[in-house]
Amino acid sequence: MENTIKKIRQLGLNGDSLTDFISLLEKIESPKGHLLIKAGRIERVVYFIEKGIARAYCDQEDREVTFWFGAESDILLSYNSFFLGKPGYENVELLEDSALYKISNDVLQNLYNTDLQIANWGRKLVESELIKTEERFISRQFKTATERYEDFINSYPAVLQRVQLGYIASYLGISQVTLSRIRAEFR
Amino acid sequence: MENTIKKIRQLGLNGDSLTDFISLLEKIESPKGHLLIKAGRIERVVYFIEKGIARAYCDQEDREVTFWFGAESDILLSYNSFFLGKPGYENVELLEDSALYKISNDVLQNLYNTDLQIANWGRKLVESELIKTEERFISRQFKTATERYEDFINSYPAVLQRVQLGYIASYLGISQVTLSRIRAEFR
DNA sequence: GACCAAATTTTACAAATGTTAAAAAATGAA
DNA sequence: TTCATTTTTTAACATTTGTAAAATTTGGTC
Numbered sequence: 001m002e003n004t005i006k007k008i009r010q011l012g013l014n015g016d017s018l019t020d021f022i023s024l025l026e027k028i029e030s031p032k033g034h035l036l037i038k039a040g041r042i043e044r045v046v047y048f049i050e051k052g053i054a055r056a057y058c059d060q061e062d063r064e065v066t067f068w069f070g071a072e073s074d075i076l077l078s079y080n081s082f083f084l085g086k087p088g089y090e091n092v093e094l095l096e097d098s099a100l101y102k103i104s105n106d107v108l109q110n111l112y113n114t115d116l117q118i119a120n121w122g123r124k125l126v127e128s129e130l131i132k133t134e135e136r137f138i139s140r141q142f143k144t145a146t147e148r149y150e151d152f153i154n155s156y157p158a159v160l161q162r163v164q165l166g167y168i169a170s171y172l173g174i175s176q177v178t179l180s181r182i183r184a185e186f187r
Numbered sequence: 188m189e190n191t192i193k194k195i196r197q198l199g200l201n202g203d204s205l206t207d208f209i210s211l212l213e214k215i216e217s218p219k220g221h222l223l224i225k226a227g228r229i230e231r232v233v234y235f236i237e238k239g240i241a242r243a244y245c246d247q248e249d250r251e252v253t254f255w256f257g258a259e260s261d262i263l264l265s266y267n268s269f270f271l272g273k274p275g276y277e278n279v280e281l282l283e284d285s286a287l288y289k290i291s292n293d294v295l296q297n298l299y300n301t302d303l304q305i306a307n308w309g310r311k312l313v314e315s316e317l318i319k320t321e322e323r324f325i326s327r328q329f330k331t332a333t334e335r336y337e338d339f340i341n342s343y344p345a346v347l348q349r350v351q352l353g354y355i356a357s358y359l360g361i362s363q364v365t366l367s368r369i370r371a372e373f374r
Numbered sequence: 375g376a377c378c379a380a381a382t383t384t385t386a387c388a389a390a391t392g393t394t395a396a397a398a399a400a401t402g403a404a
Numbered sequence: 405t406t407c408a409t410t411t412t413t414t415a416a417c418a419t420t421t422g423t424a425a426a427a428t429t430t431g432g433t434c
Binding site: 058089134138 | 245247266267303307309314315317318321324325328329
């Protein structure tokens with residue numbers, strides 16, 4: 001579980017609190033195509049991606065819109081559903097056979113209410129997700145499609161290899177045709 | 188300081204912890220046009236907007252891009268700079284004469300490390316900011332300019348009255364000409 | 375009310391992106 | 405390898421959005 005532990009330590013958890021936390025994780029393995037999170041359900045679990053890759057998407061009238069990718073050492077949850085206890089709007093699908101560790105909100109809340117170190121770790125976890133989410137937002141708001149594609153291949157070269165371009169076009173907010181045109185310029 | 192206290196209570200702080208927290212807030216008043224946060228600086232303060240309205244924007248080569256508005260009962264900080272201790276990329280400008288309460292990161296960290304209730308309150312604060320940021324992102328990713336404008340007038344009718352349209356166009360990610368065209372359809 | 379400056383809308387045209395359909399290329403299973 | 409399927413690219417055309425400039429409206433001041 002090295003990727004998961006790396007992620008947890010990175011945010012400042014160590015000692016007994018770390019040991020406690022890890023002992024409460026449950027390992028699951030799921031095949032490519034599995035829907036880990038389904039729109040409309042209340043999702044009470046956080047996953048740590050140990051191995052594999054996933055995408056979050058929403059169903060629009062006529063098409064799916066992909067808006068997030070996660071891979072090894074990323075965490076995976078429906079912010080909206082998990083934090084507010086309401087039905088979520090997104091699906092999360094595994095794009096490869098994957099291994100994950102999970103912990104339920106009940107267990108987590110219990111830790112938050114008894115362990116100051118874990119409570120502050122949880123805050124840092126959310127802070128780091130917030131920064132990443134704002135980064136995606138800013139990229140979408142400020143940059144041209146070409147710049148966003150360049151950023152993407154610089155930031156996530158591995159994802160580019162492992163995910164089909166239709167999903168990436170959707171993630172970048174452009175049609176697959178436009179993505180092909182952009183890629184053609186780079187040759 | 189009713190708006191500020193309302194905001195703080197909403198996220199679950201009460202009793203002695205609330206009293207302690209409030210006693211550490213410092214009131215400031217600043218005129219329209221004042222830059223509360225400047226790009227390139229390390230920003231170590233969180234503000235609570237008691238009265239007034241503000242926008243966050245980045246300087247792009249040729250133009251400014253507005254990407255956030257805040258008003259009464261909103262909190263105001265540079266996520267990137269405050270959480271990571273690095274220079275921020277955004278400016279925050281007051282669009283009206285405003286009253287705010289502020290607290291420094293030093294003081295806040297001290298509370299986080301000594302008061303479990305405040306530590307969990309801080310986490311909830313960040314969670315609520317994350318949900319709002321994701322909402323803005325999703326709106327940008329999924330919706331047409333017209334839908335985003337409709338959402339905006341439904342969600343922030345007051346802001347529409349108080350802020351000039353050029354900033355709103357920028358916030359919606361469209362040119363002011365396009366915004367005028369959209370508004371013309373609604374008549 | 376007249377005037378000025380700033381903000382907003384409109385117009386005309388250019389550029390970028392989307393849609394649909396088809397061709398080409400890549401992938402994977404037998 | 406071969407064949408069928410999926411993915412990616414290309415082409416042609418339609419639509420949307422942007423840019424620049426002019427016209428109009430708004431708000432404040434004398």
